Amino acid sequence: MASPRLMEHEMRVGPLFFEVRVKTFRVGILYSTTGPYGAIGRDCRAGAEFAIEELEKAGSPVRIELVFGDPAGQPERYLDLIRTMLRDEGCRNVIGTITSLSRKDVIPLVEKYDGLLWYICPYEGFEANENVIYTGACPNQHLIPLFDYMLPRHGKRVYLAGANYVWGWEMNRLARELLLRAGGAVLGERYLPIEETDVGLLITDLERHRPDFILNNMVGPSSYAFLAAVKRLAERDPAFAPERCPVLSCDLTECELGEIEPGVAIGQLSTASYFESLASFENRAFKQRVAARFGAERRVSSFFAGAYAAVKLCAEAVSEADRDDPASVRGFLHARPRQTVLGALAIDPRTNHAALPFHLGRINERAGFDIIASHGAIAADPYLVGTLPIQHAPHLRVVQ
Amino acid sequence: MTRTPSFVSWRAAILHRADDNIERLKRQLERLGVTVLVQWKPLELAETPADIVLVDADQGWDDLLPWDGDDAPVPMVALLGSEAPGRIAWALAKGAGAIMAKPVIASSVYPALVLATHAHHERTAVQARIAGLEERLRLRPIVYDAMRSIMAAQGTDEAGAYRILCHLAMQRRLIVEHVAAAIVAGHEPVPRAM
Numbered sequence: 293m294a295s296p297r298l299m300e301h302e303m304r305v306g307p308l309f310f311e312v313r314v315k316t317f318r319v320g321i322l323y324s325t326t327g328p329y330g331a332i333g334r335d336c337r338a339g340a341e342f343a344i345e346e347l348e349k350a351g352s353p354v355r356i357e358l359v360f361g362d363p364a365g366q367p368e369r370y371l372d373l374i375r376t377m378l379r380d381e382g383c384r385n386v387i388g389t390i391t392s393l394s395r396k397d398v399i400p401l402v403e404k405y406d407g408l409l410w411y412i413c414p415y416e417g418f419e420a421n422e423n424v425i426y427t428g429a430c431p432n433q434h435l436i437p438l439f440d441y442m443l444p445r446h447g448k449r450v451y452l453a454g455a456n457y458v459w460g461w462e463m464n465r466l467a468r469e470l471l472l473r474a475g476g477a478v479l480g481e482r483y484l485p486i487e488e489t490d491v492g493l494l495i496t497d498l499e500r501h502r503p504d505f506i507l508n509n510m511v512g513p514s515s516y517a518f519l520a521a522v523k524r525l526a527e528r529d530p531a532f533a534p535e536r537c538p539v540l541s542c543d544l545t546e547c548e549l550g551e552i553e554p555g556v557a558i559g560q561l562s563t564a565s566y567f568e569s570l571a572s573f574e575n576r577a578f579k580q581r582v583a584a585r586f587g588a589e590r591r592v593s594s595f596f597a598g599a600y601a602a603v604k605l606c607a608e609a610v611s612e613a614d615r616d617d618p619a620s621v622r623g624f625l626h627a628r629p630r631q632t633v634l635g636a637l638a639i640d641p642r643t644n645h646a647a648l649p650f651h652l653g654r655i656n657e658r659a660g661f662d663i664i665a666s667h668g669a670i671a672a673d674p675y676l677v678g679t680l681p682i683q684h685a686p687h688l689r690v691v692q
Numbered sequence: 693m694t695r696t697p698s699f700v701s702w703r704a705a706i707l708h709r710a711d712d713n714i715e716r717l718k719r720q721l722e723r724l725g726v727t728v729l730v731q732w733k734p735l736e737l738a739e740t741p742a743d744i745v746l747v748d749a750d751q752g753w754d755d756l757l758p759w760d761g762d763d764a765p766v767p768m769v770a771l772l773g774s775e776a777p778g779r780i781a782w783a784l785a786k787g788a789g790a791i792m793a794k795p796v797i798a799s800s801v802y803p804a805l806v807l808a809t810h811a812h813h814e815r816t817a818v819q820a821r822i823a824g825l826e827e828r829l830r831l832r833p834i835v836y837d838a839m840r841s842i843m844a845a846q847g848t849d850e851a852g853a854y855r856i857l858c859h860l861a862m863q864r865r866l867i868v869e870h871v872a873a874a875i876v877a878g879h880e881p882v883p884r885a886m
Contacts, residue, residue, distance in 0.1 A: 396799070403797065420723050421798045422716070469696060642723055675802065677700045677725035 316355040317616045319606055320377035321599075322388025322398075327365020328486045328512040332390050332595050335547035336412070339599035340387060342585065347607050354614065356607045359383055363394070370394045371401065378405035384616045385410065387602045391511070392416060392458045399424065408618040410606065412598035414543045414564075416462035417674045423618060425625060426645040427598060427637065431466055432673040434542040434563045437650040439470050441665050442540065447504030448476025453494060453518065454509035456483040463509040463542065479503045484510055489517035495525055502531060506539045515544070516552045523556035534559030534654075547593035549659045557655045565648035566594040566634050567661045578633045591659060601632040635669065645672030697806045700725035705735055705742035707756055708771060713795045717746070717771075720801040734758065742766060744805060746792070749783040750774045761787035762819070767812035769804045771796070789815075831869035838872035845882045856883050 321340045323333035337360065344358055359381045361373035370389065377383040378401060386402065387410040389395040395411055402409045402423045409424045417430035452467055454460025460483055468478050479501035482494050491514065498506065510518055522539055526532040544562040568579065568591060578597070582590055609624035610616045622644070624630075629638040638647045647669040653661025704721050708714050709732045718728045729740055732748075734755050747757060749770035759765065764787030772779060773794035783791065789811025790804040835857070842853040860883050861871040874880035 399799065400797070418802065419799065420720070422719075466696065469694060472694065675698075675724050676696055677698065677723075 314353075314355050315614065316357050317385075317610050318357045318359050318377075318381055318383045319603065319616075320359050320361060320374065320381070320383040320386035320388065322361045322363065322370065322374055322377070322386055323390065323599075324363050324365040326362065329365060329390055331548050331551050332413075332545075332593075333362070333365075335545075335593050335595040336388075336390070336599040339596035339601075340603045342582070342596075343600045343603035343607075345585070346581070347604070352607065352611055354607070354611050356603070356610065358603075361388070367394055367397060370398050374398045374401050378402065378407045384408060384618065385606050385610075385621065387412065387599060387606070389413075395424075396458075406618060408621055410602045412595065412602050416459050416466070417676065418462070420643040420645065420674050422622075422644065424644060425602075425622070425639060426643075426672065426674070427602060427634070427639075427648075429542075429563075429565050429648050429650075430645065430672050430674045431463070432676060432678065433565065433648045433650060433670045435463060435466060436470065437667055437670070438540060438542065438563050438652065439467070439474070441652060442505060443471075443474055443476060446538065448474055449479050449501075449504045450476060451479050451498055451501055451503035451506045452481040452509070453506060454481075454483050455511040455514065456485050459511065459543075460509040464507070467507050484514040484518075486510075486512040486514055488514045491518045491521045494518065495521050498522075498532070499525065499529070503537060505537055508539045508541045508544075511543070513551075515541070516548070519560060520553045520556045522560075523553075534561075545593035545595060546591040546660055547595055549591070549655065555657070558657055560655050561652060561664075562655070562661065563650060563652055564594045564661075565650065566597045567651050567653045567663055568592045569653070569660055569663055570651070572635065574631070574633055574635065597633050601634050601637065605630055605632060605637070638669070640672060643672055643674055645674055647671045697809065698725070699744075699805055702726045702743040703741060704728050704744050704746060705740060706730045706746045706771075707735060707752065708732060708746070708748040709751075716798070717792075717796045717801065720796070720798050724802060724805070726805075737765065744769065744808065746771055747783075747786065747788075749779050749788065749791075750794070752782060752786070757786050759787070761785050762815075763787075764812065764815075767805075767808040769808045787812075787815075828867065828869050831873060834876050835869055835872040838875040841875060841882045859883075 321337060323336045324330055325333040325337055340358060344356060347356060359377055361377060363369035363373055374386060377386055385408045389398060389411060390413050392415050398409065399421055407423060411424055411426050411428055413428040414434055415428055415430060448471060450471055452464040454464045464481055471478055480497050482497060508515060508518060519539060522532060531537060539560045541562040545564055546568050549557065579592060582592055609621040612624055613620035625639040626641040629636040635649060649669050650667040651663050652665040654664050656662050704726045706714060706717065706728060708730065710730055714730055718730060721728050735745065735757055744767045746769040749772045761784060768786060768788045770783035770788035770791045771794055772783060772791050789808035792800050792804045838857060839850060839853040842856050843850065857868055857872060861868045864871055871880065875882060
C-alpha cells in the first residue's frame with residue numbers, strides 16, 4: 293500500500309533560509325465534469341477547488357493537494373481512476389462519485405486500500421460502510437419528511453418517475469411503501485435512462501392518471517426534458533400547473549437549473565439539506581466570499597457547498613491528526629459536531645452518516661429556490677431501523 | 693418487495709471464533725438494530741435464544757448446530773471463506789439460506805439476512821403445505837368410506853356423494869377429510885340430500 297506522499301517545502305523568510313517541513317497530504321477529487329450529469333460534477337469540483345484556494349490563503353500546518361480524476365460519466369473509468377488515486381497517488385481520502393452505481397463500484401477498492409470515500413450526494417440509503425463518510429441525505433432525511441409534508445397538503449395519489457438504475461428504483465420502491473402505509477395510491481410508475489429525452493409516453497400516462505403530485509427521481513437530461521414537457525402539458529391543461537400538481541425531486545439543485553429550458557421549472561419543488569437561499573450567518577458569509585471570487589452571478593448548490601465542506605473538514609481532520617488514515621479522520625469527525633457551511637455537522641459513529649437538516653424549496657424566477665418548509669438536523673437512519681418510517685417522520689415547520 | 697425488511701430487535705448468534713472480521717460483522721449487524729452474541733461452542737437455543745444464526749462454515753462441525761437442514765428452527769447464514777464443495781454442502785445440510793463470503797464486507801450483511809430469512813420462511817411454508825397434503829392423502833380411504841355411507845343413505849352416485857361431503861365441509865368450515873373422519877367415526881350424522 294502506498295504511503296502518503298510527503299513533500300518538503302523550502303520557505304524563504306527575510307534574508308535567512310528556513311527549512312520548513314510542511315507535510316502534504318493528497319486528496320482525490322473524483323467527479324465527472326462532463327457527460328450526462330456533468331453539471332453536478334462541475335459544481336462539486338468547483339466547490340472543492342474553492343475550499344483549497346481558501347485553505348492556501350489562510351495558511352495551514354499541512355498542505356492539501358487535490359488529485360483530480362474525471363471519469364466523464366463512464367462507469368468503468370471510476371474504477372481505474374480511484375485505483376490510481378489510492379494505489380499510486382498516495383490519496384487516502386477521496387471525495388467523489390455522484391451516482392450510487394459508481395459509489396457501489398468503487399467501495400471495494402476503497403476498502404482494499406483502506407481509504408476513506410467522502411460521499412456528499414443525496415442517495416437511496418441501505419448502506420453504511422466504515423470506509424465511507426456520508427454527508428449527503430438518505431431517505432429519512434429527504435423522502436420521508438417530503439411525504440410527511442406533501443401527503444396531507446396535496447393528496448396521496450402519486451405518480452412515480454425515476455432514472456433506470458438503483459436510485460430511481462429504490463426511491464420509488466420506498467415511496468410506494470410509504471404511500472401504501474399512509475393509505476395512498478401509486479397511479480403509475482415509469483423509468484427512463486439518464487440520457488433519454490423522449491418523455492412522450494410518460495406525459496401521456498400522466499394525462500391519463502391525473503395524480504395529486506409527481507415524484508421525479510430521474511437524473512440529468514431525462515429529468516430536464518420531463519420538466520419542460522410538464523410545463524407544456526400545464527399550458528394545455530391547468531390541472532398540471534405546479535401549484536396543483538407539483539413535480540417533486542430529491543436531488544434537483546441550483547447547479548442544474550441552468551441546464552433546464554429557461555423558466556419551465558418555476559414553481560416545481562425539490563428537497564435539499566442546503567439551499568443557496570438559506571439565511572444563516574455562515575451561508576451569508578460563504579456567499580459573499582463566493583461572489584467576491586466568482587462574481588455575483590455565481591450560483592451555489594448543495595453540491596458546491598457539500599464538496600467545499602468535505603474538503604475543509606478533511607483538511608481540518610488531517611491537520612489535527614497530522615495523519616490522513618481513515619481511523620484518524622473518522623476519529624476527528626466522530627468526536628464532536630464540526631462547524632461547516634452546511635451548519636454544525638455531526639457524523640454518527642455508528643453509521644458514518646451526517647445528521648442533516650431538511651429543506652423544501654420551490655424554484656423561483658431567479659434560478660434559485662424559495663424555501664417553503666424546513667426541519668432541523670435529522671439523524672440519518674440509512675437502514676430505516678426506526679420501525680415504521682412514516683410514523684416516525686419528523687414534524688415540519690412551515691416557514692412560508 | 694412491498695415492505696422494507698427490518699431486523700430491529702432481532703437476536704443474532706454468530707458461531708465463529710472472535711476476530712477482527714467477526715467484530716466488523718457484529719458492528720454491521722448492530723447498525724441494523726440487531727443484538728449480537730458471538731460464541732464458538734454448540735448453540736443451545738433454549739439458553740441463548742436467537743432469531744437468526746450465522747455460522748462459520750469453514751470450521752463448523754455437526755454438533756455446533758443441534759439440527760439438520762430441514763429442521764433448522766431459525767434462518768441460517770453460512771460464513772464461508774473456503775470454496776470446497778464439502779463445506780458448501782455442510783452449510784446447505786445445516787439449512788443455510790444465504791452465504792456471506794469471508795472476509796465479510798459491509799454490503800453483504802443486510803442482503804444475506806434478507807435472503808436467509810426469505811429462504812427460511814419459504815422452506816417452513818413448503819413444509820407446512822407438504823404436511824397438510826400428506827395428512828389429506830392419509831385420510832383419502834376415510835373420505836371414500838364416508839362417501840360410500842352417503843351413497844348408501846342417499847342412493848346417489850360417487851359424484852353426488854362427494855358434492856354432499858364438500859357442502860357439509862363448507863358449512864362446518866372444515867376440510868373434507870376431517871368431515872369424512874367425523875362421519876366415519878359417528879360424530880357427524882350421515883348427511884341428507886342437499
